Amino acid sequence: MSVISNHLVIMAGGVGSRFWPMSTAECPKQFIDVLGVGKTLLQLTVERFGSLIKPENVWVVTNQKYADTVAEQLPDMPRNHILCEPCRRNTAPCIAYVSWRIKAMDPKANIVVTPSDHVVMNVQEFQRVIKDCMKFTIDTDAIVTLGMKPNRPETGYGYIQANLARQSLRNKEIFRVDTFREKPDLETARQYIQKPNFFWNAGIFIWNVHTIVNAFRMYQPSLARIFESMLPVYGTDKEQDAINERFPECENISVDYAIMEKADEIFVCPADFGWSDLGTWGSLHQQTHKDLYGNALIGPSITMYESHNCIVHTTQEKQVVVQGLDGYIVAENNDTLLICKLSEEQRIKQFSGEN
DSSP: OOGGGEEEEEEOOOOOOTTTTTOOSSSOGGGSOTTSSSSOHHHHHHHTTTTTSOGGGEEEEEEGGGHHHHHHHOTTSOGGGEEEESSOOOHHHHHHHHHHHHHHHOTTOEEEEEESSOEESOHHHHHHHHHHHHHHHTTSSOEEEEEEOOSSOOSSSOEEEEEEEEEOSSOTTOEEEEEEEOOOOHHHHHHHHTSTTEEEEEEEEEEEHHHHHHHHHHHOHHHHHHHHTTGGGTTSTTHHHHHHHHGGGSOOOOHIIIIITTOSSEEEEEEOSOEEOOOSHHHHHHHSOBOTTSOEEESSSEEEESOBSOEEEOTTOSOEEEESOBSEEEEEETTEEEEEEGGGGGGHHHHHTOO
């Protein structure tokens, strides 16, 4: 498998304030150093693919207002590989746009699509899984999605039900997908994790460019016509104007609904490499190293007294001392300090004043 034919697509258009006050609509979580390691989540995403995909084959699809931020954080990738959506239309139009754009320059491209704001703890195992999946899709019509082995009854993720009796002959770690399940209630999630063939849907996809383009032509012909019509302008100075005009016509639909739940050749590769989508302060607390009292501390100088099960993210302060808290978020950014119960973090959007 030639590295030259491998392409990485990063979806980085998300907005919001789940990690407020660190993240805001002007600077969402993918562009900040959530883990306190000196690199943003976007930079960590590119880094973990470093041995698999060349910098010139990295693509980022984002909102127009974040284009300069992406270019600043990823200086090694071509500036014209930053594709700008004029408006939000969910993941199907995003993936369709970049798929036709890549196909115009590399008709044999093998593509992995990933969100920009996830965390992976075991990078070596992640790379092994991705490499094997890309070998599987390079010359087949298969669409592969990664399924994370669940370790708790999570209601915030969709689930993949695999058919473990239908193992692929070409790769014994890859199985047919029976169904995709929507985000469940707690009782249903508890039932799912008792079964060996249910996995979290990580939103990471691997396919050949001809496979995904043909899938759009078959299952989403209106979307396909929009991006097919722009073939003459891809890679030219007319591309952005054409996208600005036609992209708002796209249906607001996820790739799961648009393609994954309809196509026949859908496979899942169950994996376990310490994955999280870091959707909440609680998930960051779970993924971060903790002291003997369950406190996750991200910052240069944090001292805890008589405190348990807290997450403290104070990278800008010289010294932070916390006493007597149990199950709290303590986070600062510039001139804002948040102190909030972890159990009440769903109210953070209300505190931030963002819609």
